[in-house]
Amino acid sequence: MKNKLLFFLIILFSASCQQKNVQLSHTESIFLDKLLQKDQVLKKGIHIVFIANRSECGMCEDEALAFYNEDFSQTEKTFVVPQEDKYYNNWKNKISFPSLELARYGLANTSGDVFILKDGVCVFKKTLVLGKLKKLKQEMLKVLYEKP
């Protein structure tokens, strides 16, 4: 009986320790598979992936760009950028996707999207909304500081 209880507690503990995966849509899952195929590095460790789209106006663009450049507990950042746009040429850790393909996955939102990957598994996904980026950063940091 004691052993059974111990076994049950171990299972309960290991289940609570498991990271919470985000339920991705069908198209987002396809995108993530393709992304991991393109960059094997993302399969190990913690990574922030920004889907960087151009905003509608210069001012908004600056806000989004500043957000991309912020420090997120020194987590490695990767940028998914539209293949056709030369605008993002000087960015590091850049993976190109045709903008049409991104749109097909529902990832052509005006200010971009963000994924957090832990060992290739998506644990956080949000669309960037200008004016609400402070809150988004807090949410991201909370996920990043969560112990595995």
Next chain:
Amino acid sequence: MVNIVTKIDLCVMQESGLLKSIKAHFLFIYLIYVMKYLSFTLLFLCFTYSCNKNKGTAQTLKSKFVYTYDTLQRTYNGDFTKNYVGGIELHWRDSTTYVLYDFCGNSQLKVIDFGSDSVFSVFFSNPQFEMVATAFKKNDLLALKENGDIIRYCNYTNNTDTLFNIFTISNLKKLGMEPSDYRPGGDQFIHIPENTFYFSIRKDYDIKGKLYNKEEGYPTVAKLDMNTKAITLFGSAPRCVEEQCYGLNSCQHTLYIDDSIIISNDWNGEISVINTITNNSIISVAKSAYDTIPIQKWSYDKKYPEGVKNAKWKHGILSPCYDPLFYNPYNGNYYRIFHPAMSEKNADGLYNTQFDKKAVLMVFDKNLQLIDEVLLPIKHLRIIKLYPIKDGVAIYIPELRTYDGEKSTTMFYLQIHIKNEK
């Protein structure tokens, strides 16, 4: 077959009580069979009728003209580091000559056809634009700035001089109105009288250009007499535009021919013609035969107001939309492109995009009567612009433009030659 067998069996058998009841039984079955047959026939007839009816609709979609296509690539480089770029000549295959003008700080690229004395505006996104209206007069360009200044750019000397300010000569400010930048893609000026300068106006926008006044019915177009400096107002903002109820498809486009102003809506086939001399206006509706799913009112989840922009964009992509009306001075016809409604996802479960949006070319006669429609071999949303050529129309797709912060490359894509009736 059952019918024949039943009849033969009945003839061979002798009459008896039992036989009579069997006969009655068979007769009953026979009647049911006949009724079944009749109902099937009736259903079949109904089906055939409905098919024929659909065929009739399809026949109206069949084009009367012969359309041939040429794919073109015309590249233009604009240097945004200079204030005034000047004109670059484009020679088309049918010897029509167009000149493209570009101005730093302007939201438009100008295409001038001196052969037909017409000017087209192309929406050209530049966050630092300050000019809101332009017009060519004797090879000079007149530009109206947001602050109300009318500036003249000389084509040959590159000199500029400020003529006057519209706010000092009118009560527009008191009326809460200001010059409005052109709607994407529209606005064509043809045979404009020497001393006339047309510009669009809007009412009560905030600094970011966001509408906060719900007022409807205010004028949308101004006609300025350069000699007398008198400004006359025309048009009427529909309620729909004010409430932005159709999201991205709430635009009105304006076409100026001589003393007439022709306003066309994005969200329906409505066209209104205003005579600026008599102040008479005629409103007509010319809907595309492909316009089978009506536009839905734009809405978003009030619980998540942060997703407004994306919701608006999605509504814009999926909704039916009428592009600006263009006039062809060479044949007197008008053209516009219609984009039918589209489903959110394709057969593979992936999202449809702006590059999946069908495009239908609508052809109107000189009385703005729809005379033909043809489904184009390109799929593109909204950003398709038309340029009349001698035997048809050219389509310009600015989305194919590349922009690296300083230089811009513009591409002309398709020419449609419209031949005689079949």
